[in-house]
Amino acid sequence: MxxxxxxxxxxxxxxxxxxxxxxxxxxxxxxxxxxxxxxxxxxxxxxxxxxxxxxxxxxxxxxxxxxxxxxxxxxxxxxxxxxxxxxxxxxxxxxxxxxxxxxxxxxxxxxxxxxxxxxxxxxxxxxxxxxxxxxxxxxxxxxxxxxxxxxxxxxxxxxxxxxxxxxxxxxxxxxDTLDRRQFAAGYAEVAKYGLIDDPEFFDWLDAHLDEIFSGGPARGEAVARCCAHKARVVIEDEKEQGVRALLNLGHTFGHALEKDTGYSDRLLHGEGVSIGMVLAHRYSTRQGLAPGQDAGRVEAHLKRAGLPTTLGDIAGTLGSTDTLMAAIAQDKKVQRGALTFILTRGIGQAFIEKNVDPATIRSFLDEMRGQ
Amino acid sequence: MxxxxxxxxxxxxxxxxxxxxxxxxxxxxxxxxxxxxxxxxxxxxxxxxxxxxxxxxxxxxxxxxxxxxxxxxxxxxxxxxxxxxxxxxxxxxxxxxxxxxxxxxxxxxxxxxxxxxxxxxxxxxxxxxxxxxxxxxxxxxxxxxxxxxxxxxxxxxxxxxxxxxxxxxxxxxxxDTLDRRQFAAGYAEVAKYGLIDDPEFFDWLDAHLDEIFSGGPARGEAVARCCAHKARVVIEDEKEQGVRALLNLGHTFGHALEKDTGYSDRLLHGEGVSIGMVLAHRYSTRQGLAPGQDAGRVEAHLKRAGLPTTLGDIAGTLGSTDTLMAAIAQDKKVQRGALTFILTRGIGQAFIEKNVDPATIRSFLDEMRGQ
Known part of the structure; x- marks a missing residue:
């Protein structure tokens, strides 16, 4: 066809x-x-x-x-x-x-x-x-x-x-030719669009998750809605001088984890993003920005999709927190030494925070390693 | 100062x-x-x-x-x-x-x-x-x-x-710190602006050549006039989809010669351009496009500047005409297999010719090698 x-x-x-x-x-x-x-x-x-x-x-x-x-x-x-x-x-x-x-x-x-x-x-x-x-x-x-x-x-x-x-x-x-792990890794980016600013889409994904994974008509619709979302953002901010940075939700943590695992099969890009999105929600909750139940919903949804959601889900031994912090500091989104992160006030309410204190990220990561 | x-x-x-x-x-x-x-x-x-x-x-x-x-x-x-x-x-x-x-x-x-x-x-x-x-x-x-x-x-x-x-x-x-050979090589690009479409500038250069080489006020004026000329062309055609190609006068031959001499001290870029510009004028004369006396004036002017003007001026042995033709065919200005050259109707009257017959270039190069 x-x-x-x-x-x-x-x-x-x-x-x-x-x-x-x-x-x-x-x-x-x-x-x-x-x-x-x-x-x-x-x-x-x-x-x-x-x-x-x-x-x-x-x-x-x-x-x-x-x-x-x-x-x-x-x-x-x-x-x-x-x-x-x-x-x-x-x-x-x-x-x-x-x-x-x-x-x-x-x-x-x-x-x-x-x-x-x-x-x-x-x-x-x-x-x-x-x-x-x-x-x-x-x-x-x-x-x-x-x-x-x-x-x-x-x-x-x-x-x-x-x-x-x-x-x-x-x-x-x-x-249809992708294995489930690859498909799930891509799905992390699908869920991301809902988490950024479209809670209705996140609800729809939650309701159609099985159909998307099994290849029903919801799959094509999900792809089209994601492309339309991304197109809107790119039209507004082609060179990422503003809102386009929201698409990096989960990516600063995710890139650091990917680097630490040598860009290898230990952690696919989408898997890093999945963990990174959960970390961004949890960190936002710790900072009193987002309700804890939203972080829980995000984690449960990504788990249902078969994605890793915690540092402990990564096979093998992670590098030190110092190593992860160094990778975070080298991220393109760093400006004038301050850390930029995409944080959130809840599902579909992400925002760009340019003045994140490295010390709070460090202690948060230390804590997360223990879990 | x-x-x-x-x-x-x-x-x-x-x-x-x-x-x-x-x-x-x-x-x-x-x-x-x-x-x-x-x-x-x-x-x-x-x-x-x-x-x-x-x-x-x-x-x-x-x-x-x-x-x-x-x-x-x-x-x-x-x-x-x-x-x-x-x-x-x-x-x-x-x-x-x-x-x-x-x-x-x-x-x-x-x-x-x-x-x-x-x-x-x-x-x-x-x-x-x-x-x-x-x-x-x-x-x-x-x-x-x-x-x-x-x-x-x-x-x-x-x-x-x-x-x-x-x-x-x-x-x-x-x-002031450049040696004469380096300065002369750069001067080939200065002369080029006159040869493209500014015969008055070429006359002015002919009259002020010694002052430009000795570092008098004409030097700064020449630099400024060249920059202004180039700026006009770039504004009109930033990505070289049209008139900007005129700036490649002498460059298709020149690049082939540079490649053949290994991008080495045997032939500086400007020296290749100097020979290339003379070849472009001579070829145009052979094709009945430009008066022979203009080609002679160009050659005499560049010689006065201390630049090489013929294939024989290049130290060492040149590659075969086949080798040179292969380099010419790989030039960026090739479109759909036809050769594009900047030809001229005389000093200050260069134009883009997109349908140059490779066979005429080949026999022209063969002839030029003998001189």
């Missing part, structure tokens, strides 16, 4: 683009691209895993539509967001003799979208690119909004560019 | 900035920056050579103004525009804990401006930067207009970003 169930328009002026959502879109991409962007060549960037599952569908469609393409495959995993792989992708695009007017396709999860989008933004000083997100996380979050980049030894996503895609194709069929 | 002799405003809307031109500006930079950008920290990127000559002046001024800074030094030379040095500068900026609102200073010639500007554009997804060009080439060309980048094994400047500086300080005193 192929159908464009939902279209979300990201109204960014001369950088405006559409997000098409529906089943079978990767297989249909050849037709869609031939119609929208006649006369272009394509450089497909994907990873080992997606090359086995989705690439054959894409390639068959491109060939049926008579489109010319090259494929660049990189290893799967967060470690691929490195300087070395960036160079490898850029050189691959140049070796394929792609020209400035040709298009890069990012076929894969968040890692591929971030890496390929960044590579496109710097190849020949800027090529356009198309996101074809194959993970839930990429469909509802990273493929929309133009944040691209790689990781530095100093921290995650510290090197990159704002580079909006020309089109996003979110193929719901691709989600 | 310190004086802002000329101010050129680059009216690019929210990316607008000033170019300040005069003697002693590097020593005065601390004062200027403290006034224009209060409360920022600075990451100075420079090379070994400039670190000896100009850096002490800059640092003394920053310290006198009470500004906090870090210094990142890289080797001098075109080889520094590499992936490896890019990573090294970005990691240096992160290690110095510079934040998104802090500023990068590119203190040096074109290589440093390109490298540091590109590093700034991708560090924390975009930091602002200030150009302090110390070579004539950088002052009249590369520091203005926001083209930044590094070289690829596939060709020059194939990896980079459009990233406009926040301010350009062109210190005329810095030019």
């Amino acid at each position: 192929t159908a464009i169930d939902h279209v979300v328009h990201v109204a960014l002026g001369e950088r405006a683009y559409d997000i098409l959502i529906g089943p079978g879109l990767i297989a249909e991409a050849g037709k869609i691209l031939a119609e929208r962007f006649p006369g272009r060549r394509y450089g497909i960037v994907t990873d080992d895993n997606v090359a086995r599952t989705q690439l054959p569908l894409l390639v068959a469609g491109l060939e049926a539509a008579g489109l010319d393409y090259a494929v660049i495959t990189v290893p799967a995993g967060e470690g691929t967001k490195s300087y070395q792989m960036l160079e490898s992708v850029v050189e691959g695009l140049l070796a394929a003799r792609l020209e400035r007017g040709d298009l890069v396709i990012a076929l894969g999860g968040g890692v591929i979208g971030d890496l390929a989008g960044f590579a496109a933004s710097i190849t020949r000083r800027g090529m356009d690119f198309i996101q074809m997100p194959t993970s839930l996380l990429a469909q509802v979050d990273s493929s929309v909004g133009g944040k691209t980049g790689i990781n530095s030894p100093h921290g995650k996503n510290l090197v990159g560019a704002f580079h909006q895609p020309l089109l996003v194709l979110a193929d719901l069929s691709a989600l | 310190t004086a802002i002799d000329h101010v050129v405003h680059v009216a690019l809307g929210e990316r607008a900035y000033d170019i300040l031109i005069g003697p002693g500006l590097i020593a005065e930079a601390g004062k200027i920056l403290a006034e224009r950008f209060p409360g920022r920290r600075y990451g100075i990127v420079t090379d070994d050579n400039v670190a000896r000559t100009q850096l002490p002046l800059l640092v003394a001024g920053l310290e006198a103004a009470g500004l906090d800074y870090a210094v990142i030094t890289v080797p001098a030379g075109e080889g520094t525009k590499s992936y490896q040095m890019l990573e090294s500068v970005v990691e240096g900026l992160l290690a110095a804990r510079l934040e998104r609102g802090d500023l990068v200073i590119a203190l040096g010639g074109g290589v440093i401006g390109d490298l540091a500007g590109f590093a700034a554009s991708i560090t924390r997804r975009g930091m602002d930067f200030i150009q302090m060009p110390t070579s004539l080439l950088a002052q009249v060309d590369s520091s203005v207009g926001g083209k930044t980048g590094i070289n690829s094994p596939h060709g020059k400047n194939l990896v980079g970003a459009f990233h406009q500086p926040l301010l350009v300080l062109a210190d005329l005193s810095a030019l």
Whole structure:
């Protein structure tokens, strides 16, 4: 079955683009691209895993539509967001003799979208690119909004560019091939939209959680509502000088935990965000900002989704609180030495707090380690 | 003596900035920056050579103004525009804990401006930067207009970003420390502005050549006129989708020659441009487009400036014509397989020709090699 169930328009002026959502879109991409962007060549960037599952569908469609393409495959995993792989992708695009007017396709999860989008933004000083997100996380979050980049030894996503895609194709069929852990990790970002400023959406998620996980129509609706939410935020604040920072709910804690676990399978990005969101709610409760029952509801909901919610849920031994604090201090959201966190007054009432006292975070983390 | 002799405003809307031109500006930079950008920290990127000559002046001024800074030094030379040095500068900026609102200073010639500007554009997804060009080439060309980048094994400047500086300080005193060869190489870009569309400027240059080389007032005026010219072009076509390509006069041949000589001291960038401009005029004459006497005048003028003007002027053995043609075909200005060149109808009458037949270029190069 192929159908464009939902279209979300990201109204960014001369950088405006559409997000098409529906089943079978990767297989249909050849037709869609031939119609929208006649006369272009394509450089497909994907990873080992997606090359086995989705690439054959894409390639068959491109060939049926008579489109010319090259494929660049990189290893799967967060470690691929490195300087070395960036160079490898850029050189691959140049070796394929792609020209400035040709298009890069990012076929894969968040890692591929971030890496390929960044590579496109710097190849020949800027090529356009198309996101074809194959993970839930990429469909509802990273493929929309133009944040691209790689990781530095100093921290995650510290090197990159704002580079909006020309089109996003979110193929719901691709989600059927995800294992439950990957799907749940992506779901953390779905829940996040409710927690930021949409308590009604959080209630709806609570009521439709099983259907979303089992692949019913609520899944497509959830993806579309998340994309629409993200689009609104990006339109309002493309370069994250204000409200866009709310999308980082749970991410400052989460990034520190990801760094501490070596960006490895010990903790997927969405899992770090899940724990980070629970920590943000709990910390807000400790500070007398949010009702304790909301923190409990958030934790229960994420647990139901199969997500880790406490530091103790992370396999292996965590680094010291000092190590975690150093990672937090290096986060991009630090300004003039003060810590910035997304805190909350309750479900759907997140806000940006730029003057968080490092000492209170440190003692809070110490306490949380014991649990 | 310190004086802002000329101010050129680059009216690019929210990316607008000033170019300040005069003697002693590097020593005065601390004062200027403290006034224009209060409360920022600075990451100075420079090379070994400039670190000896100009850096002490800059640092003394920053310290006198009470500004906090870090210094990142890289080797001098075109080889520094590499992936490896890019990573090294970005990691240096992160290690110095510079934040998104802090500023990068590119203190040096074109290589440093390109490298540091590109590093700034991708560090924390975009930091602002200030150009302090110390070579004539950088002052009249590369520091203005926001083209930044590094070289690829596939060709020059194939990896980079459009990233406009926040301010350009062109210190005329810095030019006094250049050796004659470096100064002459930069002068090729000065002459280029006359050759593109300003025959009156070319006549003026012909009359003031000695004064420009000896450091009289005509030198500052030449720098200011070039900056104003470039600013006009950049305002009209920031991302080189049209007329900005005229600034590449001589550059397609020049880049191929630079690549062939390994981006080494065998041929400086401006020297490649000098030969390239003569070739563009001669080729245009062969095609019946431009009068032969104009090509002769261009060659004589550049020779008077001490610049190489023929393939035979390059030390050592050049690669085959096939090799040169391959480099030309990989140039960014290639579109849909056809060769794009900047040709001319005479001095000050350059134009973009998108349908140059590779076979005529090949036989022209074969012929030129014999001379």
